[in-house]
Amino acid sequence: MNTILLPVDLSSSTGLLYExxxxMAKAFASTVYLIHVVIPNEDTSSKDKKEMGREFADESQALNRLATGLRDExxxxxxxxxxxxxxxxILEEAKRLGADLIILGSHGHGALVGTLMGDVSQAVTRETSCPVLIVPTRS
Structure with a gap:
């Protein structure tokens, strides 16, 4: 297993996925690709450009802190x-990188598949040919 794709939303559940x-990366001497996806269609009419720039910078810094932590390991x-x-x-990057594993979180709020896994997790597992490890993230 050479390549692990780790999509993160930078929420409180990110730590579980990170661990x-x-x-997994240590066990298989894998390279990890952290990915955080920003939604482009967000309504920004009530935000000024400085506020939007700060949010983007904050997300970039948080992602880089995670990457530094992995490198320190x-x-x-x-x-x-x-x-x-x-x-x-996520699907495009998994294919482009030749990912051997995608690690995703699940919400675990109920018995139905749609509520057990978030929309992103569900869509990725349904569409990918790459193995997916679902990590329970509910508190």
Missing amino acids: KAVS GIETHALLMEGVASKV
């Missing part, structure tokens, strides 16, 4: 901050 990626890591529809970008 799983560390253990001795794991080759690349951070990707991209724009688009999350599930589509």
Whole structure:
């Protein structure tokens, strides 16, 4: 397993996914590609350009902190901050990178598949030919 794709939303559940990626990457001497997808169609009419720039900078810094942490663990890591529809970008990057594994989180709120896995997790697992590890992230 050479390449692990780790999509993160930078929420409180990111730590659980990060820890799983560390253990998998160390076990298989894998390279980790962190990816955070920014939604381009967000309504920005009530935000000024400085506020939007700060949000983007904050997300970039958070992603780079995660990447630095993985590198400090001795794991080759690349951070990707991209724009688009999350599930589509994840699928495209997994294919482009030749990912051997995608690590995603699940919400675990109920018994139905749509509520067990978020929309992004569900779309990725349905469309990819790459193995997906679903990590429960509910508190």
